[in-house]
Amino acid sequence: MILDQLARLVHDGGVVALTGAGMSTESGIPDYRGPDGRRRVQPMQYSELLSGPEARRRYWARAYVGWERFTGASPNAGHRALAALQRAGLVDGVITQNVDGLHQQAGTRDVLELHGTLTVVRCLTCEDRTSREEVQRRLAEANPDFQVHSDEVRPDGDIALPDDVVQRFHLAHCVVCGSDALKPDVVFFGESVPRERVDEAYRRVEAASALLVLGSSLQVMSGYRFVRRADALGLPVGIITRGRTRGDDQATWQLDAPLGPSLTGLARRLGIEDDLGPVVDGEYATGLPLGLA
Numbered sequence: 001m002i003l004d005q006l007a008r009l010v011h012d013g014g015v016v017a018l019t020g021a022g023m024s025t026e027s028g029i030p031d032y033r034g035p036d037g038r039r040r041v042q043p044m045q046y047s048e049l050l051s052g053p054e055a056r057r058r059y060w061a062r063a064y065v066g067w068e069r070f071t072g073a074s075p076n077a078g079h080r081a082l083a084a085l086q087r088a089g090l091v092d093g094v095i096t097q098n099v100d101g102l103h104q105q106a107g108t109r110d111v112l113e114l115h116g117t118l119t120v121v122r123c124l125t126c127e128d129r130t131s132r133e134e135v136q137r138r139l140a141e142a143n144p145d146f147q148v149h150s151d152e153v154r155p156d157g158d159i160a161l162p163d164d165v166v167q168r169f170h171l172a173h174c175v176v177c178g179s180d181a182l183k184p185d186v187v188f189f190g191e192s193v194p195r196e197r198v199d200e201a202y203r204r205v206e207a208a209s210a211l212l213v214l215g216s217s218l219q220v221m222s223g224y225r226f227v228r229r230a231d232a233l234g235l236p237v238g239i240i241t242r243g244r245t246r247g248d249d250q251a252t253w254q255l256d257a258p259l260g261p262s263l264t265g266l267a268r269r270l271g272i273e274d275d276l277g278p279v280v281d282g283e284y285a286t287g288l289p290l291g292l293a
Contacts, residue, residue, distance in 0.1 A: 002255045003262065006212075006238045007269040009253065010090050014209030017082060018226055019096045019103070020216025022241050026076040026260045029100060031215070043156055046188035050124070053171065053180055058161075061169035063184070064139050065148045066159040067132070070118075075106035077260035081267045081276055082214070083107040088272050092208065095201045097216060097223050099156065099186045112204065114197055114222065116186035118156070125179035132184065138172040146170075156186070193222055205229050210236040215259050218246040227251075 009015070021031035048055050075083075083106040085091045093110040094103055099118045103111045121135045122128070146169055148161065171180045187193050205211055211230040218224040224246050230237050231250035239245055239254045240262050248254050255262060264276050 002253050003265055004269065005253050006240070006255065007266055009210050009236055009238050010085065010212065010266065011270060012209060013090045013092070014207075015085075015091045015212050016204050016208040016210075017091055017094045017212045017214055018216065018223055019082075019094060019098060019214045020218075020223060020241070021098060022215025022217075023078055023096070023259055024073070024076070024098055024100055024102055025215070026078060026258065027073040027100075027102060029070065029073050043189050046191035049183060049188060050181075056180060056182070057169055057171055058166050060139065060171055060182070061146075061166045062159050062161050063156075064136065064143070064146075064169070065161065067136055069159075070100070073100065073102065075102045077276065078214070078263045079103055079106035079108070081260075081263035081272075084267050084272050084274055084276060085263075085270070087274070088267075088270070090270065091212070093204055095204060095226065099184075112197065112201055114187075114193055114201060116184070118184050118186055120185040121182050122185045123174040123177060123179055124181040124183055126174060126177040128174055128176040129185065130175075135172055135182065142170040142172055143168075156184075187222075198225075201226055202229060205235070206233065208235060210238065213237065213239040213241070213245070213247065213251075214263070215241050216245065217241065217243065 021029070025031050044055070044059050049059060079102050082091065082094065082103070086094070086108055093112065094108055095112045095114055096103055097114050099113065099115055101117060101119060119132050121130055121132050148165060172182065173180050174182060205226050206229070208230070211227065213227060216223050218227060227237055227247040227250050236252040237247065237250055239247060239251045240257060240259060242256060242258065245254070267276055
């Protein structure tokens with residue numbers, strides 16, 4: 001089966017993993033696109049955030065309400081299995097398109113956050129940086145009567161709110177320059193990934209023995225370019241995700257399956273049992289380790 005082939009791919013080590021939003025869906029954070037590849041959520045564009053205080057009010061009101069639920073997510077079996085593969089010396093590093101920090105919470109080291117992190121907020125006027133928790137505290141102080149409850153969570157931590165609710169929200173300001181132009185330190189749609197991050201990701205792929213794509217449809221060039229580079233170098237490319245991807249033609253092996261059971265099964269096939277959690281029923285979580293020595 002394909003998972004056995006992927007185990008052989010990973011067995012000799014030197015693998016770099018490229019992860020996308022599908023990696024965190026089992027933690028309760030939805031992805032932008034379902035298995036059909038169609039975008040289900042329309043995030044705020046960078047140009048819109050820059051357009052003025054009203055757009056920023058809309059963003060921060062939604063993000064303020066969604067933050068508690070977003071940060072309540074915990075690493076899932078896929079995150080834990082990938083961290084275990086790294087501890088075993090089989091995965092060198094992780095390039096992630098995610099901004100949720102769940103890889104680090106699971107114990108993965110050397111994570112290159114291609115699209116940044118929601119845990120830091122940047123002032124677009126003076127470039128001061130502060131923690132998101134501090135900004136969340138200041139937003140709470142500025143909005144003591146803003147009580148909105150929602151079970152929704154979206155890929156970037158915000159939720160949908162009606163306009164009349166947004167209008168009641170007050171923005172926080174930069175404590176250094178007083179500007180309201182605050183932005184989470186993530187790459188918005190319509191914004192470019194910093195060149196130094198792209199170059200570092202290319203360096204990691206070029207030094208790898210193989211590329212393992214996990215939970216990404218590769219619909220945007222931000223991640224797909226690394227599959228193209230691996231293919232141009234003749235490196236094996238394994239993909240595990242739900243549905244088809246843009247990189248299927250470059251893939252050596254492609255597995256359409258959930259990430260948690262698949263990565264747990266992969267780790268166990270390689271003789272890794274530490275910190276994987278309970279056995280998950282299903283085709284991709286069962287099976288004895290292969291004799292690959």
